[in-house]
Amino acid sequence: MSSIVLTNPIIWADIPDIDMIRVGDVFYMVSTSMHSMPGCPIMRSINLKDWEIVNYVFDTFEDNEAHNLANGKGIYGKGSWASSLRYHNGTFYVCFSSNDMQQFYIYRTEDIENGSWERSVINGLLHDPALLFDEDRVFVFSGNGNIYITELTADAAAIKPDGIRQLLLEGERDGIGLRIEGCHAYKLNGYYYLFFIDWPRTGHGRRRELCYRSKELLGPYEYKVILDDDLGYRNKGVAQGGIIDTPSGEWYAFLFQDHDAVGRIPCVLPMAWEDGWPVIGDGAKAPVSFAANLPESVSKPLVISDEFDYEENKLALNWQWNHNPDNSLWSLTARPGYLRLETGRIVDRVVLARNTLTQRTEGPACCGTTVLDLSHMKAGDHAGLVALQSEYGIVGIQAEDNGELYVVMGINRGDGGMETLEKLKYNGSRIHVKIDFDFRDSMDRAYFYYSADGTEWLSIGRPLQMKYTLDHFMGYRIGLFNYATRQSGGYVDFDYFRYTKTV
Template sequence: MSPTPRPSRRGLLSGATGLGLAAALPWSAASPHAAATTAPAPPAGLRPRALFDNPVLWQDFADIDVIRVGDTFYYSASTMHYSPGAPVLRSWNLVDWEFAGHSVPRLDFGAKYDMEGGRAYVAGIWASTLNHRASEGRFYWLGQTDFSLSHVYTATDVEAEWEKVATLPRAYYDAGLLFDGDTPYVAYGNTRISVAQLSDDLTEEVRNEQVFDTPSDIGTLEGARFYRINGDYYIFLTRPANGQYILKAPSPFGPYELRELLLDLPGPIPGGGVPHQGGLVDTPGGDWYYLAFVDAYPGGRVPALAPVSWTADGWPALHLVDGAWGSSYPEPAVPPPPRQPRPMTGPDTFDGPTLAPRWEWNHNPDHDRFAVGNGLTLSTATVTDDLYSARNTLTHRVQGPTSTATVELEHEGMTDGDRAGLAVLRDSSAWIGLIREGGATRLAMVDDIRMDGDWNTVSTGTERATAAVAGTRLWLRVTVDITPGSGRQARFSHSADGSAFTDLGPGFVLHHAWQFFLGYRFALFHHATRALGGSVRVARFDLTTP
């Protein structure tokens, strides 16, 4: 059991299996390798081990793919119709994460992603895959869209603009990308699991075979993640939304054995679901972890971390606490970080020249209708009475379990018919903001903005409360409780000075069904109902927690 650093997972991982972790962790585990009641000091050069709490990040980042490059961990997630897509998070300890960039700078998949001739709600970036090929120092992202095509993007720096290098004529559904040496393989599928070998430049398919057919008593397996570890090939598969299974074979194309990793395992978030559909990753010291997501609606799907050890015959086993995924574990033993990660909450004054990666647009934006620098200027980009059809609506994930978004808004540039404000956005939505009519501006709280199950708008909203507006600057605030379960609410308030806030309208009950997949987001919007030409300036956005 050597602690010698090894290449990132999904490369050829030779050497130890990381069994040394079990001897350092003081809890029960569903593994013959769990041991010890006290944790020894970490090796020289590693950080002291405090406890971390699950979820490690209480924001909506689903369909997790996680890799390590040297001492740095990277995390990719689904974003569906939000643009830019496929965010990349970065961490040095698997616990504290920061935004680094996006793998898909624009949803370049058809006019509906620009809200032209249709809309792309719950389409776009589904479970996709991120990897790094060490021989060329390059990251690759691969994902399918609309069950028809797969796309490959690449970059040498995750913070730079990624480049599309290929569109492949096959939909690699819920794909997992493996570099076996330099040879790329993709595991993918739903129930019938296949493996494709791609050309070295990932621009065409070389070979494709079905390697596994899910037994009927299991039902559905999907969400593939592909690894080579100690000479064996592993395909991680989820049984949505309550199980995780593993395939293991001596070659990429099989034959594969199946083993259950977890099923109906109690999760670490009260009221939340079973951790599943994530990825395996090792630390530089050879310890292994599983980063999965937990269904936690109305907030979405949030990441939870647990240690993993390996059985004598080469299968991963989770470390459990009293028969459940632990609400806390000792932090991974890793080298000190080069700096503290950038916070996932806090203020943004939009200093420019571009938006920070914490922001994503609802569908592709019209770049001629907004500006960043000395605040965010939103010019109306759409004439509509439907928030769901308004372009240039800018979104930010809600921080759980409760958080508050506050916006400082300057509105003297609004024109008659304009609507601008701060929303909680999902398939059932509400907002506080400004309505400009007949040369006058009033403050309003609007709810009952709803979609049906096919994501068509069925209600554009009902005005529940109104208030007078003095001056051309005000502060809008929304406080949201996304603790998993029914009856959670968003509450709206406003201020003339940014200090004393007054409630407006009733509490808005958040929709907690899973079918929209994504959780609630805060959204900055400005759209016209009569004619384009108006603008507002967002001087500051602040996301705070209690």
């Protein structure tokens, strides 16, 4: 087997709360998806470096006003959090809690790459769950600061009526801002290992990774800080995750790092064992790059260009909707070679617009462009491209009552509504729009452009200072949108989406 070089971040994009397993020679990863649908992406790799989206756990998991962006409600920053992925006796399991639903979800499939998932729902939250199969018993570790253990039935479908359900341990309080959470649980070589993050106020004052261990399931547990490092980036700690072994017996830690507006990005670090404790990096120092005894692989893009040349209404897995889509109001087949977005419910801002179709943004810089056919817009319609987060920015077209069209650039004015920064009359039935994202040197700025021909680009408005905010709790996405402010039934056809990434 040839040696490869792993460089952190392994993916410079928002893939937070990662959990990994290995089945044979293949690694699988799941992550938090919150308000993006389909959700809980399943990614595949043979070398921990090159990852491909191969499936989602669910298309949608609830059908209500908030999940459907109805009546001013939404699930920004909520939805599915901190999924745990495990494989046991031929079945794959994913579990997570949903803060908005106050419920715990468990999904099962025998085919992680192509199969559908059966779900069970348990009332109540199990915060940041870690699923552990221990011979013929099943446990979930969960909580923040105070960590609980809950025993499930053998099929992991319900809480075991006479099983263990109790406080397991309490994290340190003195000098700690965020107490232990984000559990990942393993049973290895006679020990139970629980991995957590915490965030002390003292010392470096950044997120760090801890490991608790015990030879008994119910403790007592001892712990060590096993990583307190920021990879040279703004004192942003690399933490929250677990461990994975390779077919050749090497061990790695998988964690993530807050990277401002682009989101929370995954990292992989070399790990060894000393006296039964995991030791990450070189003297607890995280390396940016290192050699790994893993095979070469073909790298497939996380974010793609798309000509919308489909034979059925089934998008590439790289796309996700902002909240649940209304499948009656979008089409890839109504006009072959185009994505059609038809307006439905009347709204007054892009963050309430249903059927906004998104992909992630990537560092260090990236750019997305599209072209819109405007022939069937109605008065009050607004369509274009959005840099989507709470502090959003848009470039697109507004249709007025008299049939005139205006190209506009706008931002969140502070209450979710849009402040128009520039508005120019536009003549023509097609328009090209573009957003450039720059995450280099902590700039975190987006730039907005339009063009009549796709060749001569004109800047509009001003650069957006992108900010990662906890109300959305997600890195910036680029999205195609069309919404109505006065009457429904208009539509816009997007000819393509083209994407480039700075390497």
